[in-house]
Amino acid sequence: MKILVVQDHLRSGGTERQSLLLAGGFAAAGHKTTLLTFRPGGALAPTCAASVQHRVLQPFDTGLDWLAPGLHRAAVHLAPDIVLCMGRMANCYAGGLQRKLPDAAVVSTLRTGKPLPALFRRSLHVVRHIVANSEESKANVVARLGLPAAKISVIYNSLVFPPPAELARNLTLRAQHGARPETVVLVCVAMFRPEKNQRELIELAASIPPGTDWQLWLAGTGPTVAACERLVDERGLRNRVKLLGFQPDPSALYRAADVAVLASRSESLSNFLIEAQAHGLPAVVYAAQGIAECFVPGETGWVVPPGDRAEFLARLQPLLSDAAFRSTCGSGARTFAASRFAQAQGPAAYLDLFSRLQASAS
16 A cells, blocks of 8 residues: 655644554555645654655745645645644645545545534545544544544554653752652653643642642643743742653653653643553542543543642542552552553554555555
8 A cells, every 4th residue: 555644744743643653554564655744843853763755845934824725736646545644734635645546546534622623523424534533533433523423433542652661760860950769750751732731730749738749740842841840939839849851762861751641721632641651650630531541540540630730639649649559550450551552553444444445546
């Protein structure tokens, strides 16, 4: 098969990491794979597999995620059998690509909890097939847009950073940030955008009862970093809350941390949570689309109604105070993540779908 993966920009987000993982997996399986991005560069651009042809539409970076000059011309020239659209901007163009390439199977993806733009919604009715990365995401789009359930498959995200067989706690990194062996390190890895809501995590951490030895590590970059830094200073938490910037590979953070926390208002399936579970971290999170599918609720993670700080802190308290309980939850988390989100499963599931779409069209 000739496969075209379309993505607007290789910024440091979860969808972009999945685009690169899938493209690399398709190429490794022997399929001619092209990754077509609208904008050049991006934090993840250097990580594109050498076996994947990376083409860029904008001659220089305009900063406009939606600008895709020559998209149809490039797609016709590449003559793919399959077009996989990743991210909101790429999916806005999916319907037009299906009309331009009637012999190809254009596949849209649902990977966000944000409202879908009108062009995205219209494209979902036109494309050959749709992949959602959580059952909840599929159910929501079927209910809201009246799409037939048979047109939508659920394929979970794959682990971008699978853990080693034997996990060793990263005491060196803990010490670098002033965390003692008994300090409970809470971690969140996400882009700093308003919907990711790191401010709420800082406020929650500030409410942890006195006498608890804790730190909060926030890894990522984005437009809300400065506001979060100011909030940390206002709350007098500079020694406890660490803003660690973009992490090309956050595995070291997971091996150094104890509990995953997330207050995001917009998800479909959280890459951060599945990676954290794979590294043995139990989780406490606010409810959002697909969140409960990232762990075993009540066993390896706890879902709290958005904004309910008292309940969040109540669920967090046993993980703060009981190391044996954390260990038991973490062991279950590793087992769960290894079976549901294994790295090879995602590319294989997509390739199986692509083969079925080709067979049904012939």
